[in-house]
Amino acid sequence: xxxxxDAPVVGDPSATPHGIDGSTPTRPRPESLRELFLTFNWLxxxxxxxxxxxxxxxxxxxxxxxxxxxxxxALAIGQVLPGPNVVNVALMIGDxxxxxxxxxxxxxxxxxxxxxxVLALTALYDHYSTVPAIAGALRGMxxxxxxxxxxxxxKLATALRGNPMGVGACAALLxxxxxxxxxxxxxxxxxxLALGSMACTFAWRRLAAAGA
Amino acid sequence: xxxxxxxxxxxxxxxxSLLSIGGAITVAPDMHRVLxxxxxVLTDAQFNASIAIAQAAPxxxxxxxxxxxxxxxxxxxxxxTLGGILLPxxxxxxxxxxxxxxxxxxxxxRAFKSGMAPIVIGLLVATGWILTAQTPGWTxxxxxxxxxxxxxxxxxxxxxxxxxxxxxxxxGFV
Numbered sequence: 001x002x003x004x005x006d007a008p009v010v011g012d013p014s015a016t017p018h019g020i021d022g023s024t025p026t027r028p029r030p031e032s033l034r035e036l037f038l039t040f041n042w043l044x045x046x047x048x049x050x051x052x053x054x055x056x057x058x059x060x061x062x063x064x065x066x067x068x069x070x071x072x073x074a075l076a077i078g079q080v081l082p083g084p085n086v087v088n089v090a091l092m093i094g095d096x097x098x099x100x101x102x103x104x105x106x107x108x109x110x111x112x113x114x115x116x117x118v119l120a121l122t123a124l125y126d127h128y129s130t131v132p133a134i135a136g137a138l139r140g141m142x143x144x145x146x147x148x149x150x151x152x153x154x155k156l157a158t159a160l161r162g163n164p165m166g167v168g169a170c171a172a173l174l175x176x177x178x179x180x181x182x183x184x185x186x187x188x189x190x191x192x193l194a195l196g197s198m199a200c201t202f203a204w205r206r207l208a209a210a211g212a
Numbered sequence: 213x214x215x216x217x218x219x220x221x222x223x224x225x226x227x228x229s230l231l232s233i234g235g236a237i238t239v240a241p242d243m244h245r246v247l248x249x250x251x252x253v254l255t256d257a258q259f260n261a262s263i264a265i266a267q268a269a270p271x272x273x274x275x276x277x278x279x280x281x282x283x284x285x286x287x288x289x290x291x292x293t294l295g296g297i298l299l300p301x302x303x304x305x306x307x308x309x310x311x312x313x314x315x316x317x318x319x320x321x322r323a324f325k326s327g328m329a330p331i332v333i334g335l336l337v338a339t340g341w342i343l344t345a346q347t348p349g350w351t352x353x354x355x356x357x358x359x360x361x362x363x364x365x366x367x368x369x370x371x372x373x374x375x376x377x378x379x380x381x382x383x384g385f386v
Binding site for chain 1: 229230231232233234235236238261264265266267268269270271272273274275278279282283290294297298300301302304305306308309310312313319320322323324325326327328329330331332333334335336337338339340341342343344345347352353355356357358359360361362363364367370371373374376377378379380381382383384385386
């Protein structure tokens with residue numbers, strides 16, 4: 001693809017993407033590696049039952065380092081590649097701001113303190129996991145964390161408004177993905193391959209037709 | 213501990229890393245086969261507890277991998293399993309992310325982002341559904357739905373919602 005016809009034309013203002021990369025001066029960004037570490041550390045410590053929901057909230061709404069569209073982009077790469085999605089997302093975001101040092105700072109921020117905590121909890125777990133109130137509390141927290149993930153999806157769905165495939169096709173793809181994974185329980189790699197290749201081909205044709 | 217055990221553990225998790233599309237939990241059945249079966253370094257109960265603790269505790273769920281290594285061989289075991297699962301996946305993610313970012317105006321890169329966006333969001337809804345549907349009963353499904361709406365429509369703090377869920381569960385409502 002190196003001879004792709006749609007390579008950006010230098011000096012053509014219409015080819016300049018808007019709002020990407022924090023290159024605009026008004027766009028907030030982490031001041032230092034320390035801020036990056038502390039942000040990822042704090043959001044990870046709020047992430048009971050998974051960190052995706054709090055990551056989206058902290059980065060897009062509180063810090064405003066990313067738009068919802070950029071978060072979905074990072075998540076898309078994180079999903080199709082192997083590895084823990086949310087750690088992949090942390091790496092990519094850290095890398096955008098501070099290169100590889102940022103990548104590892106963000107990842108360490110997300111992992112180190114929770115790791116110590118989890119190792120400490122292992123000792124307690126054997127004693128308390130059978131206490132009914134504790135088991136009930138964990139169940140309730142689990143239901144809330146599931147709801148947080150769904151709520152994040154609902155918020156991110158607004159990022160689909162400008163999608164070149166159109167709102168109808170996006171809704172259909174979203175529904176098909178949900179049905180295949182949640183209801184039919186098909187294996188993720190095949191679902192990604194089948195629906196993903198369909199969707200990307202369709203998006204390609206729409207973008208090409210729009211003369212972009 | 214038998215000699216060569218730690219390198220073998222590390223090697224297994226390097227492979228698991230490259231297989232773990234959709235997150236490390238997707239290769240949990242393979243981890244079970246190796247750790248509880250072939251190597252026999254974990255009991256069934258330890259294996260299940262590793263996943264349960266990492267889900268209940270704050271932080272990314274990937275830490276269940278470290279707990280497995282820890283229960284098998286202490287801190288050095290945790291380093292072997294967590295290091296193994298992270299190294300290939302993070303290297304690949306960084307390389308692909310940089311490649312795509314440098315070519316963000318390419319039609320192929322834009323088509324990938326646009327095409328994958330609804331699928332990624334559908335996957336998030338599916339994840340929430342699977343997490344809540346694995347427990348029998350309906351009250352926690354209701355709690356999940358209420359939380360989803362609150363998280364979507366309000367700025368209520370995440371920790372407030374988690375705490376409320378914990379209290380409701382401890383009192384036996386969920």
